[in-house]
Amino acid sequence: MTFQRKHILGLEELSAEEITLILDTAESMKEVSARDVKKVPALRGVTVCNLFYEPSTRTRSSFEIAEKRLSADVLNFTLSHSSVTKGETLLDTARNLEAMGASVIVIRHPMSGSPWLLAKELNSSIINAGDGSHEHPSQALLDLFTIREMKGEIKGLKVAIVGDILHSRVARSNVWGLIKLGAEVRVVGPPTLIPKYIENANARTFYNLEEAIEGADVIIMLRIQMERQESVYFPSLREYSRFYGLTREKLKGADKDATVMHPGPINRGIELSSDIADDASSVILDQVSNGIAVRMAMFYLVASAGRNQ
Amino acid sequence: MSILIKGGRIIDPSQGIDGKGNILIENGHIKSYPKTAKKYEKDLDVTVIDAKGMVVSPGFVDIHVHLREPGFEHKETIRSGCESAAAGGFTSIVCMPNTNPVNDNASVTEYILLKARTEGIVNVFPIGAITKGEMGETLAQIGEMYEAGCVGVSDDGMPVMNAKVMRHAMEYVQAFDIPVISHAEDKNLSGKGVMNEGIVSTELGLAGIPCASEDVMVSRDITVAELTGARLHICHVSTAGSVRLIRAAKKRGVKVTAEVAPHHFILTDEAVSQYDTNAKMNPPLRGKKDREAILVGLKDGTLDAIATDHAPHSEDEKKVEFDIAPFGIIGLETALPLSLKLVQDGVLTINQMISKLTDAPSEILKLGKGTLKIGSAADVAVWDPEKEITVDREKFHSKAKNCPFHGWKLNGSVLYTIVNGEVVYTG
Numbered sequence: 001m002t003f004q005r006k007h008i009l010g011l012e013e014l015s016a017e018e019i020t021l022i023l024d025t026a027e028s029m030k031e032v033s034a035r036d037v038k039k040v041p042a043l044r045g046v047t048v049c050n051l052f053y054e055p056s057t058r059t060r061s062s063f064e065i066a067e068k069r070l071s072a073d074v075l076n077f078t079l080s081h082s083s084v085t086k087g088e089t090l091l092d093t094a095r096n097l098e099a100m101g102a103s104v105i106v107i108r109h110p111m112s113g114s115p116w117l118l119a120k121e122l123n124s125s126i127i128n129a130g131d132g133s134h135e136h137p138s139q140a141l142l143d144l145f146t147i148r149e150m151k152g153e154i155k156g157l158k159v160a161i162v163g164d165i166l167h168s169r170v171a172r173s174n175v176w177g178l179i180k181l182g183a184e185v186r187v188v189g190p191p192t193l194i195p196k197y198i199e200n201a202n203a204r205t206f207y208n209l210e211e212a213i214e215g216a217d218v219i220i221m222l223r224i225q226m227e228r229q230e231s232v233y234f235p236s237l238r239e240y241s242r243f244y245g246l247t248r249e250k251l252k253g254a255d256k257d258a259t260v261m262h263p264g265p266i267n268r269g270i271e272l273s274s275d276i277a278d279d280a281s282s283v284i285l286d287q288v289s290n291g292i293a294v295r296m297a298m299f300y301l302v303a304s305a306g307r308n309q
Numbered sequence: 310m311s312i313l314i315k316g317g318r319i320i321d322p323s324q325g326i327d328g329k330g331n332i333l334i335e336n337g338h339i340k341s342y343p344k345t346a347k348k349y350e351k352d353l354d355v356t357v358i359d360a361k362g363m364v365v366s367p368g369f370v371d372i373h374v375h376l377r378e379p380g381f382e383h384k385e386t387i388r389s390g391c392e393s394a395a396a397g398g399f400t401s402i403v404c405m406p407n408t409n410p411v412n413d414n415a416s417v418t419e420y421i422l423l424k425a426r427t428e429g430i431v432n433v434f435p436i437g438a439i440t441k442g443e444m445g446e447t448l449a450q451i452g453e454m455y456e457a458g459c460v461g462v463s464d465d466g467m468p469v470m471n472a473k474v475m476r477h478a479m480e481y482v483q484a485f486d487i488p489v490i491s492h493a494e495d496k497n498l499s500g501k502g503v504m505n506e507g508i509v510s511t512e513l514g515l516a517g518i519p520c521a522s523e524d525v526m527v528s529r530d531i532t533v534a535e536l537t538g539a540r541l542h543i544c545h546v547s548t549a550g551s552v553r554l555i556r557a558a559k560k561r562g563v564k565v566t567a568e569v570a571p572h573h574f575i576l577t578d579e580a581v582s583q584y585d586t587n588a589k590m591n592p593p594l595r596g597k598k599d600r601e602a603i604l605v606g607l608k609d610g611t612l613d614a615i616a617t618d619h620a621p622h623s624e625d626e627k628k629v630e631f632d633i634a635p636f637g638i639i640g641l642e643t644a645l646p647l648s649l650k651l652v653q654d655g656v657l658t659i660n661q662m663i664s665k666l667t668d669a670p671s672e673i674l675k676l677g678k679g680t681l682k683i684g685s686a687a688d689v690a691v692w693d694p695e696k697e698i699t700v701d702r703e704k705f706h707s708k709a710k711n712c713p714f715h716g717w718k719l720n721g722s723v724l725y726t727i728v729n730g731e732v733v734y735t736g
Contacts, residue, residue, distance in 0.1 A: 012512065089629055111630040112514035113584035120583075121628070132516025132632070172514060197511040 001299040007119045007126040010135035011176040019177055023145050025297035026290070033293055034071060036166055042300050043072035049102035051094065052078045053109045058136070062288070063106050066295035067224045075165070081110060086092060093307075094118050103306075104299065107131070125302045133167045138298060139263055140173030142291040144181065146283065147218055149290070150259055155182035158255070159302065160213045162244060163271065164193045164233075165224030170263050171222055175203050188212035189222075189244055189260075195211040209244050221246060221262045221271045237270055247273040259283055310354070314691060315346040317360025321367055322664035323680035332365060334687040337730035340413045341683060343605070355561075356732075360691050366660070367667040368400025368431075368688035368726060370679045371641065373406045373465075373544060373568060373616035376402075380409025385621035385708050387421065390641075391429040392498065393619070395734035397641040398723040400434040400688035401671070401678045402619075404675065405465040408444070412608060413438035413449035418457040427606060430733040431726075432688070434460045436490060443467040448478060455485040460674045463490035464558035465544060466591070466636075468526060470496055479539035486567070488540035488673065493526035493551070493706060494592065496516075499670040502621055503632055505593040513584065518593050524550035531565055542673055543567040547617050548593035549602030556611040566673045568616040571640060571647035572713065574603050580713055582696060586627045586634035587713040589622065604656050607665070614670035615662075617644050621709030631729045639709050646719035649694055653720070691725040698722050 001017055001256055011019065017120045021268050032040055048067045052060055060076065067074045084090070094105060112132030118214045148154055159178050165171045165187045177184050178200050188206040199205055206212035207259040209266060213219055224240060234240045246260065260272070260280040264287075268274050312334040319342075321326045333340040333349065349355045371394065377385040385393075387404075395480060404411035404421065412421065418435050425433035437454035441447050443464040446449055455524045462482060468491070469475045479489050504510050508518025522548045527543055531554060534541035546569050558565045572590065577600050580588040588594060607611040620637025627634050650664060651657045657665070667679035678688060700717045701708040726734035 078687070084630070085633060089625075091628060109630070111632040113631045116584045117628075117630060132514050133516075170515060172512075195511045197508045200508045 005302065005305055008137055008298050008302060009115050009119060009126065009128045011140050011173045011180070012135065013138050019144065019180060022294070022297050022301060023148060024140055025301055026145050026293040029296035029300065030290065030293035033289070038069050039069045040069065040070060043067065043070040043303055046072045046103055046300070046303065047075060047101045048072045048104040048106065049075040049077055049097045050106045051097065051108070053233065054081060054130070055085055056108055056130070059108065062291045063129060063295055066292050066299060069292070070296055070299055072299070075100065075205070084110060090114060090117065091121055093287060094122055095132045098122055098124050104302065111287050114129055119145040125306060127298060130160065130169055132169065133285045134169050136169040137173050138291065138295050139170050140177045141298070142287055142293070142294040143174055143220065143261060144177050145290045145294050146261065147259070151217060154178065155216040157183045157218065158186070158215055159183045159218040160186045160188060160216045161220045161222065162209065162212070162246065163189050163224055165189055166193045166195050166200060167225065168222050174220060176199050179203070186212045186216070189228070190234050190240070210250055210253050211247070213250070213254045216258055218259050219254060219258060221260065223265065224267060226267070241270045245270055245273065246276055249277060251276065261287060310525050310730070311340070311603055312356045312358060312430045312727065312732070313346060313349045314358045314360050314365050314689065317363045317365035317691060319365045319681065320660055321681040323661050323668035324682060326681070327660055329557070329731040332647065332681065332689070334544045334689070334727070334730045337687055339681055339683050339685055339687050343658045355382050355520065358467065360371040362692055363691050365691050366654065366663045366683050366690060367679045368690045368728065369503040369644070369666040370401045370418055370676065371617050371644070372401050372403040372614060372670045372674055372687060374402045374404050374619045374641065375407065375637070376404040377621060378424065379417070383507045383623050386425070387424040387433065388428040389432065389706065389708045390619070390621070391431045393639070393705065394431045395478065395721065395726045395728070396706040397643070398645050398692055398726055399431060400642055400690065400726060401676060402727045403434045403436055403674060405463060406436050406438040407466045410701070411438050411442050412436070413443070415450060415453040415457040418454045418459050422458050425569035431728050432678065434458070434674065436460065436465070439464045439469055439489065440474060445471055445474060450482060452485060454662045457489060459487070460676060461487045461490050461542065463492065463544070465490070466490050467490045467601035468494045468496060472529060475530065476533050476546065479533055479541070483539055490542045490544055491526070491530045491545050493530055493590050495522045495525045498522035498525060503589060504581050505595045507576045507578055509581055509598050513581065520550055520595065520599065523548045523555065523592055527551045527554045531563055534565060537561050538564070539565045541559060545570045545573065545592055545616070546603065546606070546612060547573045547595050547599060549599045552602045552611055556606065558610070558613065559681065566613045567611065568614040569603055569607065569612045569669070570616060570618045571644050572638060574600065574607065575647050575650065576713065584631045585713060586631055587638055587711050589634055589636055590618070590638050591636035601697045605727060607651065608656055613665065614673060615665045615680070616646065617641055619650070621707055622711050624710060627711050638711050638713060639705065639707050642705050642707065642714065643700055643714050645692060645723060646698060646721035647714070649721040650719070687727055689704060689725070689727040690723060691722065692723045694721055696720065696722040
């Protein structure tokens with residue numbers, strides 16, 4: 001199949017075939033990253049703008065390296081969180097970037113749906129680098145890529161996603177991606193952080209960590225946002241960690257080859273006990289380098305879809 | 310100056326009239342129902358409107374409109390809001406107090422009424438705030454606003470969270486025999502919600518407003534109304550829970566009435582699925598079961614009236630991220646064709662539908678409108694229930710275009726709107 005999409009906004013709207021195509025393409029891109037000269041001319045003459053309304057050094061750097069390995073001209077535009085509600089509107093800012101010649105806009109924004117607004121109103125290709133509590137497609141794709149690399153195939157795997165599902169864009173994108181590729185998905189966390197309608201997406205809900213990870217092949221730990229402890233979602237980080245933090249002891253119930261993943265940065269001693277974090281670190285670093293390959297694949301496919309049209 | 314509307318199907322639920330006939334309007338009032346039109350057709354002083362094949366009903370009464378003036382004239386003005394009303398067949402509209410300044414004292418009420426008299430082309434009745442500045446803390450100048458012409462009180466958009474304040478408001482209004490109008494919402498439960506909490510909000514990653522947020526407050530307000538004996542009117546009912554609570558309260562004899570907006574009986578939260586900010590309003594579009602319960606509530610009379618919650622916003626304000634777009638859509642110019650869908654779908658008879666747009670809302674606020682009784686002010690709508698129209702946001706008379714029905718094919722078109730015996734709109 002050939003990729004037809006102008007934008008990559010989320011995994012919910014991608015088919016299993018499209019997801020697989022991105023992952024396959026990322027494999028060739030990973031090969032590029034292993035060369036001495038890590039550069040191909042696929043995006044030569046294309047201006048890509050990274051429009052970030054949230055500070056995210058990691059994601060932005062990963063996108064930037066991916067863009068540069070494809071020979072794109074890169075423009076970084078980082079705005080403060082407060083500029084969302086004050087000053088220039090999102091559309092006006094994006095139109096300015098388009099006028100500067102950006103034909104691909106990578107957007108990270110604290111409000112769900114913002115990339116859809118740009119896709120509707122602009123001519124550029126839009127890549128969603130994380131919108132509010134909605135989707136984080138490149139993160140989910142790199143998770144899928146890493147899982148596939150380690151386990152051979154995704155179909156039939158038991159995958160547990162642990163933590164704040166309610167506010168997590170990583171969780172939503174992963175749930176959709178994993179289910180489309182045939183995995184069995186379980187979500188677990190305190191009931192206040194599990195939206196009751198998530199079962200509609202065919203994910204099974206658990207409130208007990210040990211039950212949820214029983215026999216699991218993959219455990220994706222979500223980062224707990226420190227500011228949530230100020231609210232009424234759970235009593236304290238200590239209590240959260242006691243019930244939903246992953247320790248050596250709790251991990252015993254999972255598959256003996258179970259892989260623990262984390263989108264980073266880790267809160268050591270909260271989501272993961274320190275020894276598990278050390279064990280998991282090689283996978284987490286794999287995730288980081290795979291992230292570049294997956295993002296290169298996203299750009300490559302969107303650009304070639306543009307040329308075909 | 311006289312007008313003869315001849316040969317139309319006259320439907321006036323306030324008198325139980327449904328039949329072919331003629332109406333003579335003289336000096337701004339309904340003069341008579343002449344048996345034959347002949348005698349008047351030759352009279353040069355009589356304007357004849359041929360209503361053959363049309364429905365002739367009392368002009369519609371909308372008890373929930375935001376005219377935005379004073380303070381937000383870039384969204385709507387009293388003039389443009391009245392023009393929008395006339396184009397929708399409305400001859401009387403009731404405007405909410407969340408202007409800037411808030412209509413919480415008689416001078417703002419008088420300003421609105423003065424503007425309406427000089428620039429408005431339909432009857433305008435203001436609602437005063439329950440509390441000063443709609444802050445929910447101390448009572449607004451309810452008595453003086455009543456004297457100035459307010460027909461009810463409401464902190465629309467800003468629910469009175471403190472039950473004690475609500476209790477005293479419900480006690481106090483009884484001195485003037487006006488109802489308390491409740492925008493029923495528990496702001497704490499709503500939190501940062503921007504749409505209905507459900508499958509769609511979960512998929513879209515948008516913060517949800519649970520149905521319970523409305524149900525809890527409807528329940529509280531009904532309880533306080535029972536305590537105080539006040540007349541309570543529940544605005545824009547959106548949930549199955551509200552319908553159930555209001556039905557039970559009415560059965561117990563509580564003095565409670567309720568309205569529903571066309572978007573709540575037509576759409577569900579599926580309409581938000583592409584982050585369409587024109588599907589963002591408060592209360593939000595709900596789920597399928599809520600919509601079904603609302604249809605039953607309309608049919609069995611639990612929901613007394615249809616009111617649009619016409620809430621204009623400028624295009625710039627709506628073309629932003631979903632989270633920061635303001636709540637609200639306009640409704641005056643689409644209310645008739647959307648309500649006629651209830652008739653097409655067998656939910657209401659055409660008489661029931663007209664009643665919910667005329668005498669029933671008028672009765673809730675004791676406006677004395679929504680009737681074609683001889684001697685009453687001649688507020689009349691002449692409309693074609695069959696004619697197919699395509700909703701076109703560019704053609705609205707409102708200043709605003711925030712409407713989720715753009716491009717919809719519907720049936721029902723207003724031909725003449727007559728206010729106090731004068732034709733104010735011709736379709």
